[in-house]
Amino acid sequence: MMSELKINLSDNRKDKPASDKLGFGKYFTDHMFIMDYTDENGWHDARIVPYGPIALDPSAMVLHYGQEVFEGMKAYRTPQEEIVMFRPDMNLQRLNNSCERMSMPQVDTQFVLEAIAKLVEIDQEWIPDGEENALYIRPFMIATEPALGVRASKEYKFMVILSPVGAYYPEGIHPVSIYVEQQFVRAVRGGTGEVKTSGNYASGIKAQEVAKTKGFSQVLWLDGKEHKYIEEVGSMNVFFKVNGEIITPALTGSILPGVTRDSVITLLQDWGYPVIERVISVEELFEASAQGLLEEAFGTGTAAVISPIGSLSLGDLNIEISGGKTGELSQRLYDTITALQRGQLEDSHNWAFKVK
Amino acid sequence: MMSELKINLSDNRKDKPASDKLGFGKYFTDHMFIMDYTDENGWHDARIVPYGPIALDPSAMVLHYGQEVFEGMKAYRTPQEEIVMFRPDMNLQRLNNSCERMSMPQVDTQFVLEAIAKLVEIDQEWIPDGEENALYIRPFMIATEPALGVRASKEYKFMVILSPVGAYYPEGIHPVSIYVEQQFVRAVRGGTGEVKTSGNYASGIKAQEVAKTKGFSQVLWLDGKEHKYIEEVGSMNVFFKVNGEIITPALTGSILPGVTRDSVITLLQDWGYPVIERVISVEELFEASAQGLLEEAFGTGTAAVISPIGSLSLGDLNIEISGGKTGELSQRLYDTITALQRGQLEDSHNWAFKVK
Numbered sequence: 001m002m003s004e005l006k007i008n009l010s011d012n013r014k015d016k017p018a019s020d021k022l023g024f025g026k027y028f029t030d031h032m033f034i035m036d037y038t039d040e041n042g043w044h045d046a047r048i049v050p051y052g053p054i055a056l057d058p059s060a061m062v063l064h065y066g067q068e069v070f071e072g073m074k075a076y077r078t079p080q081e082e083i084v085m086f087r088p089d090m091n092l093q094r095l096n097n098s099c100e101r102m103s104m105p106q107v108d109t110q111f112v113l114e115a116i117a118k119l120v121e122i123d124q125e126w127i128p129d130g131e132e133n134a135l136y137i138r139p140f141m142i143a144t145e146p147a148l149g150v151r152a153s154k155e156y157k158f159m160v161i162l163s164p165v166g167a168y169y170p171e172g173i174h175p176v177s178i179y180v181e182q183q184f185v186r187a188v189r190g191g192t193g194e195v196k197t198s199g200n201y202a203s204g205i206k207a208q209e210v211a212k213t214k215g216f217s218q219v220l221w222l223d224g225k226e227h228k229y230i231e232e233v234g235s236m237n238v239f240f241k242v243n244g245e246i247i248t249p250a251l252t253g254s255i256l257p258g259v260t261r262d263s264v265i266t267l268l269q270d271w272g273y274p275v276i277e278r279v280i281s282v283e284e285l286f287e288a289s290a291q292g293l294l295e296e297a298f299g300t301g302t303a304a305v306i307s308p309i310g311s312l313s314l315g316d317l318n319i320e321i322s323g324g325k326t327g328e329l330s331q332r333l334y335d336t337i338t339a340l341q342r343g344q345l346e347d348s349h350n351w352a353f354k355v356k
Numbered sequence: 357m358m359s360e361l362k363i364n365l366s367d368n369r370k371d372k373p374a375s376d377k378l379g380f381g382k383y384f385t386d387h388m389f390i391m392d393y394t395d396e397n398g399w400h401d402a403r404i405v406p407y408g409p410i411a412l413d414p415s416a417m418v419l420h421y422g423q424e425v426f427e428g429m430k431a432y433r434t435p436q437e438e439i440v441m442f443r444p445d446m447n448l449q450r451l452n453n454s455c456e457r458m459s460m461p462q463v464d465t466q467f468v469l470e471a472i473a474k475l476v477e478i479d480q481e482w483i484p485d486g487e488e489n490a491l492y493i494r495p496f497m498i499a500t501e502p503a504l505g506v507r508a509s510k511e512y513k514f515m516v517i518l519s520p521v522g523a524y525y526p527e528g529i530h531p532v533s534i535y536v537e538q539q540f541v542r543a544v545r546g547g548t549g550e551v552k553t554s555g556n557y558a559s560g561i562k563a564q565e566v567a568k569t570k571g572f573s574q575v576l577w578l579d580g581k582e583h584k585y586i587e588e589v590g591s592m593n594v595f596f597k598v599n600g601e602i603i604t605p606a607l608t609g610s611i612l613p614g615v616t617r618d619s620v621i622t623l624l625q626d627w628g629y630p631v632i633e634r635v636i637s638v639e640e641l642f643e644a645s646a647q648g649l650l651e652e653a654f655g656t657g658t659a660a661v662i663s664p665i666g667s668l669s670l671g672d673l674n675i676e677i678s679g680g681k682t683g684e685l686s687q688r689l690y691d692t693i694t695a696l697q698r699g700q701l702e703d704s705h706n707w708a709f710k711v712k
Contacts, residue, residue: 016641024505025503025504025505026503028414028415028502039684040443040698053411053412053413053414053416054411054412054414055410056409056410056412057408057409058384058407058409058410058517058584059381059384059494059517059519062418062554063418063498064424064426064494064496064554064557065554065557065558065561066422066424066553066554066555066556066557066558067558067561068419068420068422068558070420074662101562102558102562103561103562103565136504138415138420138504140419140420142419146383147382148381148383148492148494149380149381150557150561150564150590150591151561151564152561152565159414161414161415163415165506173679174634183546184546185544185545185546187547188541188544188547188582189541190539190540190580190583191540191541191542191543191544191547191559191580192555197422197555197556197558197559198418198419198420198422198554198555198558199422199548199553199555199556199558200422200555201420201422201425202421202422202424202458202548202553202554203422203547203553203555205421205423205459205505205506205507205508205550206459208507209459224544224545224546224547224580224581225580225581225582226581228555234506235506307611350464
């Protein structure tokens with residue numbers, strides 16, 4: 001394995017954006033991490049270099065056959081001036097799971113974690129102030145062999161870039177209106193829905209655009225087989241509180257196993273809520289609403305953390321959830337997770353990883 | 357719209373590979389076509405420039421969320437020293453259909469066809485000699501906006517690169533062994549299977565690798581819903597001759613509408629064969645074989661043209677087709693289409709487009 005990490009610092013530091021005007025994924029820091037892979041030499045030439053364009057042959061396989069995987073994490077500054085990341089081990093394990101599915105080479109997660117920590121430390125001045133803000137970390141791997149032909153590439157680049165971000169939704173935590181997507185499908189069992197690869201996201205953009213033109217924030221995805229069972233909301237996992245019980249779709253093969261999903265389940269269990277992972281039909285959900293039993297609904301993901309669902313539409317049928325407001329449990333989860341991420345609460349599950 | 361095509365010729369022409377050692381998609385010519393798109397300015401800066409690496413920001417959206425579409429065509433030199441392409445209008449119309457599904461900007465197909473013709477003319481010395489050889493044309497479009505966030509990009513590049521290619525299968529037309537994929541799924545209705553986008557190909561690589569380790573050339577894909585109905589073979593459309601009748605899966609929303617598929621249907625109809633487009637279960641196919649009625653099976657696609665299927669396995673069950681040899685009709689279709697492509701037969705359907 002690789003042991004050496006070369007570091008080439010930038011002579012030309014960029015101006016940092018104002019912390020109240022960050023948006024999401026618009027600005028990038030002064031440095032990035034890269035390493036290269038070939039079938040002959042494995043991973044090699046690990047380096048931190050000034051952030052800038054990469055040169056790709058126009059025939060680079062990622063630009064044609066889509067072999068790509070990525071992850072998303074965040075780093076924060078604690079009140080004690082420590083820099084922490086939230087559960088990066090889970091993200092890097094999932095990265096390797098994604099690589100396995102996409103026939104791509106796995107990485108040494110320990111080495112990569114150390115490289116990311118070093119990168120974050122070098123660019124630590126980019127960690128933005130402000131309650132809703134964080135330094136978003138984007139590891140990704142692309143197939144770079146310059147050849148046309150549908151097969152696994154023999155060459156790859158693995159990179160990590162950093163972006164100071166504000167709240168994913170500029171309004172902060174607030175209930176969104178969602179509609180149940182009945183035409184387009186995000187993923188089906190046997191496909192790639194349970195790993196983090198670019199094709200899953202490309203396929204969802206059209207539905208999202210249609211939702212926007214109809215006045216909704218996002219879509220609720222149903223299963224690809226029967227168009228009946230709930231899978232995800234936008235690019236988030238989804239939870240429902242029904243008659244005091246928390247239910248979330250079971251990981252049946254087409255749903256991404258979210259890190260925030262796992263954290264939410266753990267916290268809810270800590271708090272004594274029954275959490276059930278099972279298949280949930282959209283019909284069942286609307287019936288629960290009709291009976292007054294649907295108490296809360298929310299999406300979970302790294303970018304938005306918790307995204308409360310204020311209303312849900314299925315064709316002409318529209319239901320309001322939590323009176324269109326952020327539910328009590330959604331708010332408590334958001335407050336708890338963001339406080340844990342920022343080191344403002346006791347870390348009883350050892351979720352924080354200290355960068356320095 | 358754009359009217360001007362700038363041309364910047366290379367001062368440094370590469371050596372051409374020997375025409376018997378081409379392989380598929382390994383060598384690229386001296387020039388390439390590029391044009392850029394922004395939401396503000398539409399398509400602009402169309403140019404033919406020396407072939408070489410492109411610079412992409414590491415956050416370019418194609419490297420994260422996979423907005424990409426592509427096409428594949430071939431150019432040939434006829435006995436009359438003309439250069440022709442085969443049905444490029446169909447490919448460019450499909451490109452725009454793909455763009456529509458992937459929320460990407462469409463192109464002016466007439467302008468692009470002229471640009472491709474110009475590019476092929478400039479690099480015409482790269483059209484290889486040899487019966488099985490051709491100049492492969494790869495148009496593709498990628499999302500280039502440097503931003504993280506799942507939505508349609510506001511910036512794109514459309515490019516065309518050229519590669520002198522030999523037969524897709526180094527052995528030329530010969531029967532391949534295929535197995536019926538029962539775990540992995542290529543596409544499902546509501547997804548992106550009927551357009552040509554990178555994610556469809558990335559998702560299939562794993563199954564292809566497993567097939568190879570089991571000693572098969574490729575997989576036969578079943579539908580994502582019931583795992584019962586035949587969709588495609590590898591990255592080709594598929595046809596069966598059963599009791600004198602030709603059947604091919606109907607385009608029900610998860611199957612690519614192949615140009616070669618369309619040409620095959622047209623030729624078979626010319627020749628008086630009944631061609632039926634309908635759903636075909638794998639069970640029906642194995643029953644037809646048991647009754648001695650499965651006479652031929654073959655895949656169709658731009659790369660391989662016709663790829664006869666010599667045997668088909670479903671779990672432990674294995675059937676031989678056409679005695680494991682290239683069937684009569686498969687051979688006739690291959691001979692006819694390749695002769696039409698090379699201008700060696702009368703072009704009664706106006707399929708040839710003359711580059712010069």
